[in-house]
Amino acid sequence: MDTLLATIPYLGDWSLILAAIAGTAWGIMGGALPGISPSITMALLLPFTYVMDPSSAIVMLASTYVGAEYGGSVPAILINTPGTNSAAATVVDGYAMNKQGKAGLALGISLYSGFIGSMVGLVLLMALSGPLAKVALSFTPPAYFALGVLGLSVIATLAGDSMAKGLIAALFGLMIATVGTDPVSGANRFTFGNSDLLNGIEPVLVMVGLFALSELLAQAALTRDDQDRARSRPRIEFPDRKLARRLVKPQAIGSAVGAFEGVMPGAGGTIASFMAYNEARRWSAHKDEFGHGSPEGIAAPETANNTVAETAIVPLLSFGIPGSNSTAILLGGFLIHGLQPGPMLFQRSADVVHSLYAGLFISIIAMVILGILILPVCVWMVNRPRAYLNAFILALVMSGVYTIHEGLTDVGMLLIAGAAGFLMRVLRFPFLPTVLGLVLGYLIESNFRRALVLSGDDYSIFVGDWISIVLLGLAALFILGSFAARTLNFIRGRRSDRVPV
Amino acid sequence: MTRRTLVAAGLTLAALCPFVTVAGAQDYPVKTITLVTHSSPGAGGDIFLRDLSRFLGPALGANVVVENISGGSGATAVARVANSRPDGSVFYGTTPTFIYTTLLSEPEFGYDSLDPLVNVFFDPxxxxxxxxxxxxxxxxxxxxxxxxxxxxxxxxxxxxxxxxxxxxxxxxxxxxxxxxxxxxxxxxxxxxxxxxxxxxxxxxxxxxxxxxxxxxxxxxLTADRIPGYDDLPTVREAGYDVAVRKFRGIAAPKGLPPEVVAAWEAAIPRVLEDPEFKAIYEPDSLQPAFLDDEEYSQFIDGFAADTRSFLIETGVIQ
Incomplete structure (x- = not known):
């Protein structure tokens, strides 16, 4: 309550309002450009904040993060390409709705869910920082390993028609994740002497290649314009009361998962959105719609990744520990202004903390307003003739990927990923397990090996604490459950339980 | 997404952009000096260079800007500097990372393709x-x-x-x-x-x-106790002969003109004495540790030799 009262006066501060709006606009733009991750969007902005006063600088960077986490869903829905890692789960149902001519509604649902998720996240950040920080502190390497395995168990849902193909696709992702520096010894692996590969392959490159480039190639094979999709009206539609009521459940799931994943350093929005998607489907009354344009399939991951954008700030403020690349840049913003996030920040610079809260609130409002203004233009743009649109998308993703390191290696990797994606498409392999494997591979491997170094190669460490046991148990339950369901369906000769990608 | 937003955002950013002041030209051969770092904005190596650059500008009589070049565990930034003209316009902010990356990954341009120019700090x-x-x-x-x-x-x-x-x-x-x-x-x-x-x-x-x-x-893990933490014993005092020196300094492309070397060797000790700069680095316990061109080259060679034998002993490299 005190926090709330202390925050309110800052809501009228014009410099904060301007910083929040500018940051959000910049964030939405960066998030919406495929290849530019939220952290890169923030890093590009960071030098401009050096000359600002500390509160405005921090607010601007945090608003950029909020905007970028939302912005990623726009290309996911409109051009079948997630703009950020955490928007990958939105692609499935978002693009399916777009193809049915309901792009305006899909964008409306994502904006509405983003708003709900951000608000829940902000309330948690303001009210429950202390208890949430304790959750982060209780996670040891074996618990992180268990969390990663639980994330991987979602493959069972994402695999689509064939479990074998889903597993192969996931394995492909896990293999890509091994490229780079060995997490324990520091030696090079699979870099072929190329120093550009030392930091590993950016998931965003692979994703843009798999989704966007392969989509462009597939569309080039179509003979007549727009055969495969209905045009959407360039207008954003928010869900009506009936639909809004239906979305409450997936949004509740999304915020719960997002709150949990957000506070844990290293986990982040991608796992949260995939798990939220998976759980929303499990508990949905309209399971069969998932994968074919279910509004719930957009609401769950978009609520989750926007909740993460707020709760990820908890470990940063409480311990000064950044949980992701994006919060690492935010930490940089604090340090440059001589502020040390951590337990003392609340006492020493309470004004900065309260203006951050106020700024986040303003940025959530700004996100909705900017969305309403920008989105119809975006829908209009994707309604242009296919040939122009696809050439534009190609130029957009190539330049986006080039900016990550300003190097051609990344562009080459993108083309390779595009070719692989086309091949996977032809052979009917799903993409999402690959993305999941790629994102989780490093988390799982590094924590698995770290745990074994800790225990001296004693494997009992993985069931040594309750968190690990519960998480591993859940994963086993999910895998066995889905296996049982598949077997049953097979016996009954029914194959309704599909999620094509 | 749209061009309108892009232009609007561009204008907003341009308005916020800090303008660079032109310092009175002395005899430094170039107008603008670029300090390249592999650290991302806001990380330790980046903050070190940005703080330093504010005081180096007046001391050298040139504009000093910092450029972040990420990728390749630092190898990309080293390559960029190694390929620059040795006219005093481009430098690299050194940390032990550039030695580790060179030894572990043997990139085309490693620490030995640069000339270690001056050391500035040891970070305890x-x-x-x-x-x-x-x-x-x-x-x-x-x-x-x-x-x-x-x-x-x-x-x-x-x-x-x-x-x-x-x-x-x-x-x-x-x-x-x-x-x-x-x-x-x-x-x-x-x-x-x-x-x-x-x-x-x-x-x-x-x-x-x-x-x-x-x-x-x-x-x-320092040779002597850290000023400001005088009660904290060193590891050596505890009876274990271990001390390390994490360095922060500047390296240049090979073949730098002697007058540029002299300008830097004169500027760094002056900057380190500046009370305003002291007020920034002393609270972070950075220890001023100026080494000139010759001393720093020897220091880096010694550091690299120690690191190499460590990596061989632990079986990371052959």
Whole structure:
């Protein structure tokens, strides 16, 4: 309550309002450009904040993060390409709705869910920082390993028609994740002497290649314009009361998962959105719609990744520990202004903390307003003739990927990923397990090996604490459950339980 | 997404852009000096160069700007500097990373393709433990490792921090697992929750926890006690012959004109004496450690030789 009262006066501060709006606009733009991750969007902005006063600088960077986490869903829905890692789960149902001519509604649902998720996240950040920080502190390497395995168990849902193909696709992702520096010894692996590969392959490159480039190639094979999709009206539609009521459940799931994943350093929005998607489907009354344009399939991951954008700030403020690349840049913003996030920040610079809260609130409002203004233009743009649109998308993703390191290696990797994606498409392999494997591979491997170094190669460490046991148990339950369901369906000769990608 | 937004955002940013002042031209051969770092904006190496650049400009009589070139664990930034003209316009901000990357990955341009020009600071490394934990001193931690098995943390696999723990382990002959992490924050959590007996880090990155009383410093990995932390014994005083020097300095493309070298060698000691600059670096416990061109080249060669034998001993490279 005190926090709330202390925050309110800052809501009228014009410099904060301007910083929040500018940051959000910049964030939405960066998030919406495929290849530019939220952290890169923030890093590009960071030098401009050096000359600002500390509160405005921090607010601007945090608003950029909020905007970028939302912005990623726009290309996911409109051009079948997630703009950020955490928007990958939105692609499935978002693009399916777009193809049915309901792009305006899909964008409306994502904006509405983003708003709900951000608000829940902000309330948690303001009210429950202390208890949430304790959750982060209780996670040891074996618990992180268990969390990663639980994330991987979602493959069972994402695999689509064939479990074998889903597993192969996931394995492909896990293999890509091994490229780079060995997490324990520091030696090079699979870099072929190329120093550009030392930091590993950016998931965003692979994703843009798999989704966007392969989509462009597939569309080039179509003979007549727009055969495969209905045009959407360039207008954003928010869900009506009936639909809004239906979305409450997936949004509740999304915020719960997002709150949990957000506070844990290293986990982040991608796992949260995939798990939220998976759980929303499990508990949905309209399971069969998932994968074919279910509004719930957009609401769950978009609520989750926007909740993460707020709760990820908890470990940063409480311990000064950044949980992701994006919060690492935010930490940089604090340090440059001589502020040390951590337990003392609340006492020493309470004004900065309260203006951050106020700024986040303003940025959530700004996100909705900017969305309403920008989105119809975006829908209009994707309604242009296919040939122009696809050439534009190609130029957009190539330049986006080039900016990550300003190097051609990344562009080459993108083309390779595009070719692989086309091949996977032809052979009917799903993409999402690959993305999941790629994102989780490093988390799982590094924590698995770290745990074994800790225990001296004693494997009992993985069931040594309750968190690990519960998480591993859940994963086993999910895998066995889905296996049982598949077997049953097979016996009954029914194959309704599909999620094509 | 749309061009309109792009232009609007561009204008907003342009308005916020800091303007660069042109300092009175002295006899430095170029107008603008670019300091290249592999650190991302806001990281330790970046903040060091940005703080330094504000004071270097007037001292050298040129504009000093910082450029972040990420990728390749620093190899991309080194290559960029190695390929620049040696006219005093482009320099590289050194940290031990560029030696580790060179030795581990043998990129086309390594530390030996640059000329180590001047050293500026040593960044003291310290050993620490959770304040709520059972360990009161370094000896407590060592006793646990001697009698059973210790669990010690380093931020990154290929780093000076890990090397210092491996050295401590080998001179003391105790049984300890040296666990490397994905950065200092990751490790801090495992120290705070008691998974690790102790961790190693720089004072600057520990400050938040230190001031809040969440962690306890055990010993300094420096040759002498750290000013401002006079009660903190060194690891050597505790009877283990280990001390490391994390350096922060400047390297240049090979073949720099002698007058540019002289200008830098004159400027750095002056900048280090500047009370305004002192007010920035002293609270972070950065120790001014000026080394001139010749001394720094020898220092870097020695550091690289030590690192190479460490990496060979631990089986990371052949």
């Amino acid at each position: 490394e310290v050993l620490y433990t959770a304040a709520t934990g059972p360990f009161q001193s370094l000896e407590d931690v060592m006793t646990k490792a001697r009698e059973g098995r210790g669990q010690w943390g380093a931020a990154n696999p290929a780093s000076l921090e890990r090397q210092s723990l491996e050295m401590l382990k080998s001179v003391s002959g105790v049984n300890a697992a040296v666990v490397s992490h994905d950065g200092g924050g990751d490790m801090m959590i495992n120290v705070l929750n008691g998974t690790l007996d102790m961790g190693v880090g720089e004072i600057q990155e520990l400050k938040g926890q230190l001031e809040a009383g969440e962690i306890r410093l055990l010993a300094a």
